[in-house]
Amino acid sequence: MLPPRGEGAAGxxxxxQALETAxxxxxxxxxxxxxxxxxxxxxRADATGxxxxRWPEVFPGSGRGLAPAFSTARFRVQAAVARRAGRPDRAVVHLVWAGTDRGDTYSDGRITDLYFTRTASPKGASSWVPQPRI
Incomplete structure (x- = not known):
């Protein structure tokens, strides 16, 4: 059973647990x-700036004074899971988060899915690279 909206960090x-079970x-x-x-x-980088x-390929030209949409002080990830996304070299990170926007409106239970692709280096190591949001 999910906690009611507005429960805060206690929920x-x-x-x-609900994400991991589902x-x-x-x-x-x-x-x-x-x-x-x-x-x-x-x-966090996307929401707060x-x-x-760290990701110039995801945020090109981000140093141009773009105002962040959410306050850094009032942002938190409530829950997250990482799972395969169809193929072994693709994954999705499903995040539930809370934050206060520029209008000083707080809300929780926001949902974001971020996709990653595994890439291999010439030395045999691999890493997960974020994919552009569509």
Missing amino acids: DRAIQ WPADLPTGDERQLLAAGRALL TGRE
Whole structure:
């Protein structure tokens, strides 16, 4: 059972458990951990502007004074899971988050899906690269 909207951080654990129950894990633990960290950071960069320089291919020209849509101080990821997205080299990070926008309106239960593709380097290592949002 999901907590009511507006429950605050106290409801985050229930949301996380509901996501994990509804969408069973299907990635190796290391990949899931890497994707979750990247997904959280990418969402934070998109919503608040903090950290956009880490992904110049996702945020080209982000240094041009673009005002962030959400307050950094009042932004949090409530829950997240990383799962395969059709093929072994594709994954989706499903995030539920809360934040206060520029109009000072707070809302929780916002949903964002971020897609990643696994790429291999010439040395045999691989990494997950975010895909452009459509």
